[in-house]
Amino acid sequence: MDNNKCHDPIDEILERVWILVEDGQAVSADRILSLNMEHLINNGMIEEAVRDGFLEKRDGKFEFTQSGRERGEGIIRRHRLAERLLMDVLNMEKIGIESDACRFEHFLSPEVTDRICTLLGHPRKCPHGKDIPLGACCKKAEDKVESAVIPLSELSVGGSGRVLYISTQSHQRLDRLTSMGIFPGRVVKVHQREPLFVVFLDQTQLALDREIVKEIFVLRG
Numbered sequence: 001m002d003n004n005k006c007h008d009p010i011d012e013i014l015e016r017v018w019i020l021v022e023d024g025q026a027v028s029a030d031r032i033l034s035l036n037m038e039h040l041i042n043n044g045m046i047e048e049a050v051r052d053g054f055l056e057k058r059d060g061k062f063e064f065t066q067s068g069r070e071r072g073e074g075i076i077r078r079h080r081l082a083e084r085l086l087m088d089v090l091n092m093e094k095i096g097i098e099s100d101a102c103r104f105e106h107f108l109s110p111e112v113t114d115r116i117c118t119l120l121g122h123p124r125k126c127p128h129g130k131d132i133p134l135g136a137c138c139k140k141a142e143d144k145v146e147s148a149v150i151p152l153s154e155l156s157v158g159g160s161g162r163v164l165y166i167s168t169q170s171h172q173r174l175d176r177l178t179s180m181g182i183f184p185g186r187v188v189k190v191h192q193r194e195p196l197f198v199v200f201l202d203q204t205q206l207a208l209d210r211e212i213v214k215e216i217f218v219l220r221g
Helices: 009-022 029-034 043-051 066-089 097-107 110-119 136-142 171-179
Strands: 055-058 061-064 149-151 160-166 187-192 197-201 204-208 216-220
Touching: 009 029, 009 043, 009 055, 009 061, 009 066, 029 043, 043 055, 061 066, 066 097, 066 110, 110 136
Parallel strands: none
Antiparallel strands: 055 061, 149 216, 160 187, 160 216, 187 197, 197 204
């Protein structure tokens, strides 16, 4: 597949404008094009974004219109959530996730985006420390006292949760947990927290290392 076909030039432009504004830089055509590492956009496309009502041009500088800001916010949200998904769930290295996230973001519907956000526990920052714009699901979650998705380490004694994902870079640790029967879909119940962290998996009692339980994310039961 031609990777260029996965990219909407208007989306690419609005994404770059968002990054420039976020970094406090003047939004000129030259600056927009300087972020154009894959040469997917040109001056004509920037002018097209103006004609389509997504950008306004004043004294050689560009600003978002209301519709442009809304569309740009959605693009940034999808991209940064895709980065978190690739790192936190698929255990991909931080280096190299940018291009994969860029392709991934164009296939996410609003519903799927909110489901990914909920799965990840409504993260506020991308792996690079940039803000992830809030979605409707985040605003609903803010009205709740507790997040539904938490590390296993935060469950109290007697609490239970369904394993959603394991966030670890250690394949050995992942293999160990899998061999113990701890993988997405399984329900675990905390039996004790001190002096050892002990859980029940069905009728099986398991003692887990404290560093490991911080990497097991569960949907609170």
